Amino acid sequence: MSARQRIDVGGAAPYAIHIGPGLLADGEALAAPLRGRQALLVSDSHVAPLHADAVRGALLAARPDARIDTFVLPAGEAAKTLAGFGDAIAALAALGATRDACVYALGGGVVGDLAGFAAACWMRGIDCVQLPTSLLAMVDSSVGGKTAVDLPLGKNLVGAFHPPRAVFADTAVLRSLPDRELRAGLAEVLKYGAIADAGFLDWLSGRAGALLEREDAALAGAIARSCAHKAAIVERDPFEHGERALLNFGHTFGHAIETAQAYDGLNHGEAVAVGMVLAARLSARLGHASEADADRLQAVLERFGLPVALPAGLDPDALLAHMRLDKKAQASGLRFVLWDGIGRARVVAGVPADAVLAVLRGA
Ligand SMILES: O=C(O)C(=O)C[C@@H](O)[C@H](O)[C@H](O)COP(=O)(O)O
Numbered sequence: 096m097s098a099r100q101r102i103d104v105g106g107a108a109p110y111a112i113h114i115g116p117g118l119l120a121d122g123e124a125l126a127a128p129l130r131g132r133q134a135l136l137v138s139d140s141h142v143a144p145l146h147a148d149a150v151r152g153a154l155l156a157a158r159p160d161a162r163i164d165t166f167v168l169p170a171g172e173a174a175k176t177l178a179g180f181g182d183a184i185a186a187l188a189a190l191g192a193t194r195d196a197c198v199y200a201l202g203g204g205v206v207g208d209l210a211g212f213a214a215a216c217w218m219r220g221i222d223c224v225q226l227p228t229s230l231l232a233m234v235d236s237s238v239g240g241k242t243a244v245d246l247p248l249g250k251n252l253v254g255a256f257h258p259p260r261a262v263f264a265d266t267a268v269l270r271s272l273p274d275r276e277l278r279a280g281l282a283e284v285l286k287y288g289a290i291a292d293a294g295f296l297d298w299l300s301g302r303a304g305a306l307l308e309r310e311d312a313a314l315a316g317a318i319a320r321s322c323a324h325k326a327a328i329v330e331r332d333p334f335e336h337g338e339r340a341l342l343n344f345g346h347t348f349g350h351a352i353e354t355a356q357a358y359d360g361l362n363h364g365e366a367v368a369v370g371m372v373l374a375a376r377l378s379a380r381l382g383h384a385s386e387a388d389a390d391r392l393q394a395v396l397e398r399f400g401l402p403v404a405l406p407a408g409l410d411p412d413a414l415l416a417h418m419r420l421d422k423k424a425q426a427s428g429l430r431f432v433l434w435d436g437i438g439r440a441r442v443v444a445g446v447p448a449d450a451v452l453a454v455l456r457g458a
């Protein structure tokens with residue numbers, strides 16, 4: 096993979112996204128945001144055995160005066176719970192973390208969300224550095240400061256906006272990422288094309304083979320362009336008062352699927368892939384866009400080996416009930432991110448429930 100890249104996220108709490116191979120071994124860079132003398136390295140049972148010792152060693156080499164504890168979650172979305180959050184808080188307490196301590200989130204989206212939320216809450220907020228090790232976390236969840244845990248009732252229902260102090264995306268770790276996780280990350284990459292950048296969707300579609308084969312140049316290009324999209328949007332709208340909601344394309348359906356499957360079925364990226372197709376179908380049903388656009392998106396997602404249809408056995412009425420707890424919903428009813436065609440997403444309020452049910456039933 097080529098040289099390091101840096102993308103700056105501006106606004107009230109600016110930070111940099113560093114992208115490139117070898118970053119997790121760069122103790123000086125990783126330790127630069129550590130203001131105090133305590134750090135909690137949060138990881139999960141899949142990632143910790145691969146990378147935690149090396150990261151801790153790199154940090155200690157740069158900051159031998161620091162105490163660095165490690166807290167390891169069970170791998171998987173099912174661990175992103177209030178109980179897991181409580182355990183992370185207990186680890187901060189055991190560390191005796193002061194306000195200048197720092198949480199390092201080493202892992203995928205689950206680790207980043209939970210560790211970020213613990214950092215947001217401990218003493219009303221301490222620093223968090225995101226060390227994403229999955230493609231999905233590199234291109235999406237490590238950037239923008241959304242932190243949360245899930246409830247059985249719904250995804251990410253308890254959380255806070257807490258921007259990281261820095262993001263270090265070490266692209267070399269993607270070599271050991273399981274194929275299924277790679278494809279899940281590509282779903283969120285494709286989302287940027289779907290919502291705002293038709294040219295990017297074409298670019299990605301033309302490089303499906305290279306991306307799935309993890310060719311360095313293709314992956315580096317996809318990550319940098321995704322992060323640039325996300326950085327621009329969250330810089331303009333950090334708290335999702337407006338356009339940031341576009342990043343939720345496919346998520347109203349997707350989160351409902353994840354919740355209905357008790358976070359143990361499709362993973363997040365897969366659920367978002369299905370959700371994007373359903374959002375495109377709903378857009379067509381409501382007359383905003385054509386079925387041909389939905390077909391095109393579905394074909395691209397299929398090229399990347401992503402699921403595009405509801406898993407069997409899910410009850411449309413139950414999914415609709417989950418959608419009513421979506422964070423975009425208002426007193427006046429459901430709000431969806433739909434599109435007017437590829438690259439042209441927008442938020443639509445007052446979406447009739449019968450249209451949603453018809454799409455869920457494939458009618
Ligand atoms: O950063 C955002 O804003 C997003 O919506 C990005 C999503 O891909 C991500 O899954 C996010 O965590 C979803 O947030 P939520 O508010 O729908 O829970």
Ligand SMILES: [Zn+2]
Binds near residue numbers: 283346363
């Ligand atoms: Zn997402």
